[in-house]
Amino acid sequence: MTKRSAEERRRLIADHVVEQGTATGAALAQLTGVSLMTVHRDLDDLARQGVLRRFRGGASALPSTVFESSLDYRLGVNTAEKKAVARAAAALVEPGMSVMLDDSTTVLVMAGLLVDLAPLTVVTNARRVLDVFAGCEGIRLIALGGEYSRTHDSFLGMPCVEAVEALSVDLVAVSTSALDARTAYHQEQDVVLVKRAMLTSAATKVMLMDHTKLARTALHRVGPVGDLDHLVVDDGADAELLGKLRERTRVTVAPITS
Numbered sequence: 001m002t003k004r005s006a007e008e009r010r011r012l013i014a015d016h017v018v019e020q021g022t023a024t025g026a027a028l029a030q031l032t033g034v035s036l037m038t039v040h041r042d043l044d045d046l047a048r049q050g051v052l053r054r055f056r057g058g059a060s061a062l063p064s065t066v067f068e069s070s071l072d073y074r075l076g077v078n079t080a081e082k083k084a085v086a087r088a089a090a091a092l093v094e095p096g097m098s099v100m101l102d103d104s105t106t107v108l109v110m111a112g113l114l115v116d117l118a119p120l121t122v123v124t125n126a127r128r129v130l131d132v133f134a135g136c137e138g139i140r141l142i143a144l145g146g147e148y149s150r151t152h153d154s155f156l157g158m159p160c161v162e163a164v165e166a167l168s169v170d171l172v173a174v175s176t177s178a179l180d181a182r183t184a185y186h187q188e189q190d191v192v193l194v195k196r197a198m199l200t201s202a203a204t205k206v207m208l209m210d211h212t213k214l215a216r217t218a219l220h221r222v223g224p225v226g227d228l229d230h231l232v233v234d235d236g237a238d239a240e241l242l243g244k245l246r247e248r249t250r251v252t253v254a255p256i257t258s
Contacts, residue, residue: 009034010042014051017061018072024058050151063177063187071128071153074105080256081210081234086110088254089173089208089232095119097170100198101129103154103191104175106208108132115139123169125194126154142167149190156190164197172202178216179209181244182225185218192220205229211236225249 009032016031017023029039047054051072052061061072086109093099095117101107103126111132114120118138124130125144133139146160174195178185184207186192199205205228214237225231226248233242235255245251 006042010046013039013042013059014046014072017052017059018076022055022058022060026057028058050149071105071151075108078210078212081212081236082106082109084234084254084256085208085210085232086113088252089206089230090114092204092206092230093117093120093171097121098123100124100164100167100169100172100202101126102172102174102195102198103129103152104208106175106210107173110173110208121169123167125156125160125164126152128153146194147190152191156194158193161193161197164194164201167201169202171204171206172198173206173208174198175208175213176222177213178218179207179214179225180217181241182248183217184222184225185216186220186222187218189220192222195222199223199227206232208232210234211238214238215241 012032013028016028025036025039025043029036032039043054043059046052047059052059082105085106089110090113093114096119098121099114100123101111108126108128111129115133115136118136121140121142122133123142123144125146130141130143133141144155144160144163146155147157149156176184176186176195186195207228209231211234214233225245228249230252231245231249232252232254235253237253242251242253
């Protein structure tokens with residue numbers, strides 16, 4: 001096959017795994033019309049890029065306690081919940097503020113709601129958030145550099161942490177992959193270090209979480225719920241857990257609308 005057709009085949013495989021959550025190598029060979037060996041080579045290549053995660057006999061886009069799912073997968077799930085949470089969090093931002101935004105998909109939705117609140121200073125490590133604000137009049141845009149992550153389409157690592165630590169902003173908005181009654185978590189160390197630095201850099205700390213991330217844990221601790229100023233969740237959250245969270249921080253419950 002030509003180089004172009006091989007790239008198209010890998011895109012087809014990636015799209016299928018992201019859409020289905022998981023897929024076996026045999027199913028992907030049938031989908032693409034190539035050998036199982038070729039499919040396994042494609043899966044290895046996509047795993048190296050951080051697009052999906054390999055397991056014996058196939059691949060997955062789903063998160064676990066030790067692996068985060070790819071950005072493309074996360075963009076397509078729980079969209080109504082993310083919109084509800086993003087709207088409620090955006091209401092905390094006022095013109096003239098300096099705002100730091102992380103690389104989560106929920107915060108990406110929030111970013112789109114802030115473009116009409118100029119003047120704003122926006123600081124971010126997320127490439128797609130940069131795209132939202134690039135060219136917007138009245139927006140001072142500061143990009144946080146670092147090592148580029150294909151999985152998150154953002155910049156991470158110590159250069160990013162050091163850039164965050166040099167700043168002090170009015171408000172930071174972050175999300176993460178898991179949260180229980182006491183602690184927020186994430187699967188990846190590099191992501192955790194950046195989120196911790198961001199939370200330390202802001203006068204007001206806001207965390208955005210759709211209800212599917214609640215009552216869960218992951219490998220690394222981001223920080224205590226009690227350190228947050230606002231926790232914004234959607235109305236699918238469990239009432240008992242909400243009660244426990246309200247003992248530690250201010251909780252806003254956003255209604256999901258169609």
